[in-house]
Amino acid sequence: MKAALIAGASLTAVACTSYPSEPRYSTHPTQGAGQAGPYPQGGYPNTPPPQPYQTAPYESPPPATAPVGSVEGGALPPPVVVQPPVQQPYTPPRDEYSPPPPTRTPTHVSPGAAYVIQAGDTISGVGRRFQTPVQTLIDLNGLGPRGAITTGQRIILPDAAVDTGHDPYATGPSPVGVLVPNNGVAPPPPPPRSGNAALPAQTRPTAPVPPVASAAPPTSTAAIALQWPVRGEVLRRFGPVGMGERNNGINIGAAAGAAVAASAAGRVAYVGDDLVGQGLTVLIVHNGGWRTVYGHLGSATVKDGDDVRAGQQIGTVGLTAGDGRPSIHFETRQMRGDDPVAVDPLTVLPR
Known part of the structure; x- marks a missing residue:
């Protein structure tokens, strides 16, 4: 530690002895100081000395006068009145494939x-x-x-x-x-409310015929004892069949011309081929609000208004059902209110 202190003091003494006692540049003014370069005071050579600035008195210009003369011309045209366009109600564009809006002409x-x-x-x-x-x-x-x-x-x-x-x-x-x-x-x-009208002698059944539903709305919703209209293979079942279509009954295959029987006693309410897609059809009204429909017959052996017994022949198997073989279309419907609702025949026919 003592040696370090001695070394530091020596370095300080050397620095103080080497500093100059007087400045190395002149502190007195020299001749020519303040002159810009080697040229004499006043600027560059051949440059005239500056003249003092003199200002002339301001005089305003004489006032300008507009030309005076006659102007030839006619009257201005009448103003053009522009009528605003009539606003038409907006009609949305209609797709060429969409049907035109319905128009109803009151008559x-x-x-x-x-x-x-x-x-x-x-x-x-x-x-x-x-x-x-x-x-x-x-x-x-x-x-x-x-x-x-x-x-x-x-x-x-x-x-x-x-x-x-x-x-x-x-x-x-x-x-x-x-x-x-x-x-x-x-x-x-x-028919009268008491029951069916009398049946012809040749079609009178041995057992009494249950009464047909009268004009009053049916109140019974009990199941009805039905029998198969014709025996054969079920080619189409009840319910949806694809592409938005629905089968409201069943299609039963059998030999062409085979006898088709009434599933229950009742009255024939319709015979004809006016129903679209049903072919020759027989419709029978039964007791309890039930109806049976026999479509695509080859022939009909009953007429409107006939009273039939269960098992009585009403027609024959036809070829128009589109099943690729002779068949009939059979439906069972029950009235619910004013609507004849289709019921799956397999749920009311005997097994």
């Missing part, structure tokens, strides 16, 4: 006779039978958008209605005053 329809709704009737069935658009029936009777009807209701028909006499969903008697064509057959009057 005057004279009211005519009244038809009494029967159990199982539908407004579309009444329209088909009397050759009247459903909308016309709705308008004449104020039925509302759904066209709801009830059993016993009187439906006003147009004065020009024609009773074709053939529809399974309009089975009431023909109103007085409605035109019935010569080739049309009006349905018989409904």
Whole structure:
């Protein structure tokens, strides 16, 4: 430690002895100081000395005068009034594949006779039978958008209605005053509430026939004892069959011309081929609000209004069902309110 202190003091002494006692530059003014370069005071050579700035008195210019003269010209044209464009209501563009909006031209329809709704009737069935658009029936009777009807209701028909006499969903008697064509057959009057009308001797069954449902809405929803209309293979079952289609019954294959029997006792309410896609069809009304439908027959052996017993032949197996072999289409329906609801026949037929 002592040696370090001695070394530090020695270095300080050397530094102080080497510092100059006087400055190395002159601290007195020299001649020519303040002159810019080698040229004499006043600027660059051949440059005249600056002259003092003199200002002249300001004089404003004389006022300008506008030219005076006559101007030739005519009157201004009348103002052009621009009418605003008429605003048209916006109509959205319609796809070329979409149907045009419906247009309904109101027409005057004279009211005519009244038809009494029967159990199982539908407004579309009444329209088909009397050759009247459903909308016309709705308008004449104020039925509302759904066209709801009830059993016993009187439906006003147009004065020009024609009773074709053939529809399974309009089975009431023909109103007085409605035109019935010569080739049309009006349905018989409904049976009395006590039961069926008398059967012909050759078709009278040995056992009593259960009464057919009267005009009053059915109250019983009990199952009915049915038998197979024809024995054979079930080619199509009840329910959806793809592509948005539905089978409301079953298709039964059998030999062409084989006998088709009534599944239960009842009254024939329709015989014809007017139903689209059903071929020759027989419809029978049974007790308890039940109906059976036999479609795509080869022939029919009964007519409208016939009373039949269970097992009685009503027709033969046909070829129009599209099953690739002879067959019939068989449906079982039960009235629920005013709607004949399709029921799977396999749930009510014997195994």
